[in-house]
Amino acid sequence: MKKITLLVLGLLAFNQVDAQYSKELQLKYVTxxxxxxxxxxxxxxxxxxxxxxxxxxxxxxxxxxxxxxxxFLIEFEHNGKVGQNVCGIKVGQSKDIYAFGAHFDHVxxxxxxxxxxxxGADDNASGTSAVMALTDFFRKNKTKQTLMFMAFDAEEIGxxxxxxxADNKDFQQYLPNMKVMLNMEMIGTISAFGxxxxxxxxxxxxxxxxxxxxxxxxDFQVVSDPYLKEQLFYRSDNVSFVNHKVxxxxxxxxxxxxxxxxxxxxxxxxxxxxxxxxxITEGIGKTMLKMMKQNEAPTYFK
Numbered sequence: 001m002k003k004i005t006l007l008v009l010g011l012l013a014f015n016q017v018d019a020q021y022s023k024e025l026q027l028k029y030v031t032x033x034x035x036x037x038x039x040x041x042x043x044x045x046x047x048x049x050x051x052x053x054x055x056x057x058x059x060x061x062x063x064x065x066x067x068x069x070x071x072f073l074i075e076f077e078h079n080g081k082v083g084q085n086v087c088g089i090k091v092g093q094s095k096d097i098y099a100f101g102a103h104f105d106h107v108x109x110x111x112x113x114x115x116x117x118x119x120g121a122d123d124n125a126s127g128t129s130a131v132m133a134l135t136d137f138f139r140k141n142k143t144k145q146t147l148m149f150m151a152f153d154a155e156e157i158g159x160x161x162x163x164x165x166a167d168n169k170d171f172q173q174y175l176p177n178m179k180v181m182l183n184m185e186m187i188g189t190i191s192a193f194g195x196x197x198x199x200x201x202x203x204x205x206x207x208x209x210x211x212x213x214x215x216x217x218x219d220f221q222v223v224s225d226p227y228l229k230e231q232l233f234y235r236s237d238n239v240s241f242v243n244h245k246v247x248x249x250x251x252x253x254x255x256x257x258x259x260x261x262x263x264x265x266x267x268x269x270x271x272x273x274x275x276x277x278x279x280i281t282e283g284i285g286k287t288m289l290k291m292m293k294q295n296e297a298p299t300y301f302k
Contacts, residue, residue: 019061021137021285023278029058029129030188030277031269033104034121041120042108043154043161044081051104055086055132055151062135064088064149068170076164078154085165086151088135089174092144097174098292099148099181100134100284101162102127103155103237107263119268122254122261124155126188126272130281137285143292148174150181152237162237166244175241179297180208181248182288183238186262187280188272191253196220196279198251202233206247208298215290220283227256247298253280 019025032038032054039047056072066072067087074085086104106120119125131149138147154160165171191197196219203209203224212222225232232250233239241248253276254262261267291297 019136020140021133021282023274025136026129026133026278026281027274029132030121030125030272033125033128034119034269036117036119038119040108040118041104041106043078043083043105043157045108048105048153049084052084052086052151052153055104055128056088058132059086059088059135059149062139064090064135067148067174068168074165074168074171076161078157078160078164083153083161083164085153085161087165087171088149090138090147092146094145095177096297097146097148097178098143098288099150099178100131100184101150101152101181101237102131102184103152103161104128105153105156105161107156115265118263118265121267121269122186122188122271123263123267124184124186126186126277127184129277130184130187130284133278133281134285137282138289141285141289143289145179145292146177148178155237159237159240162240166240172244175244175246178241178246181238181241181246182284183236183248183250184284185236185250185252186254187252188277189253189255189259190273190276192226192255192258193221193223195276196283197223198253198280199223199225201225201236201238201250201252203249204228204301205233206249206298206300208247208249211291211296211298212287215287215294215296216283217286218283219279220287222251230256247300251284
């Protein structure tokens with residue numbers, strides 16, 4: 001009964017059939033995904049599956065099509081458990097694909113009596129909310145290019161989900177036409193560089209940062225990776241696409257030197273700086289839209 005009630009409440013929260021991008025809707029997305037009812041969205045749990053279904057419902061409402069088969073959920077097995085990536089596509093006049101992704105899973109719960117839930121608001125309900133909100137943004141803003149939106153499972157246990165989808169034989173038809181896969185990883189706080197600023201992992205590897213900044217508006221800006229020694233470029237879902245020669249980087253705001261919520265129970269909705277999150281999300285949408293209108297696509301440096 002509790003699971004059914006949660007599903008109904010979630011669908012009501014997301015049920016904006018004629019949705020356009022708004023701060024209020026994105027706040028609903030990140031709040032629902034990081035609620036106690038989701039029990040930390042651990043890979044293989046019923047709540048993880050429910051999160052995937054809610055994301056898929058948003059994709060359906062914004063008239064995307066499943067990337068593979070007739071379901072937005074692309075299931076996979078790992079160590080005896082079933083997970084699911086979520087993938088939706090908006091087919092354009094051009095086969096060129098501009099893709100957006102984020103992992104939606106987190107680390108679940110422990111046996112504590114007072115607070116047992118790792119809510120994962122910043123990690124990574126924030127990034128997932130951006131993918132969902134970008135489907136709202138691009139529902140109104142048309143492109144000739146094909147758009148793809150993905151939510152990855154099982155990142156927390158070793159970047160498993162994104163590797164599964166990138167290695168999926170039915171999915172691999174898209175990879176040769178994928179011009180960029182932009183991954184959102186923990187974008188819910190204000191970065192060390194100020195409001196509206198994100199850093200790009202592995203920014204020294206391609207010209208994507210330069211292209212984005214050339215087309216950026218307002219306070220939104222992409223800065224170079226300040227943590228190159230941390231090798232963050234290889235520690236999130238972008239790497240699964242890099243391994244298939246797709247230009248792919250992660251955008252993040254988390255201050256690696258001063259954060260105190262990563263994989264902790266205080267990573268709750270109160271950590272999220274909503275105005276900044278929505279400024280960044282809309283900035284990504286507007287920037288990528290301008291790039292597509294000018295047929296600009298990034299390349300790796302030789």
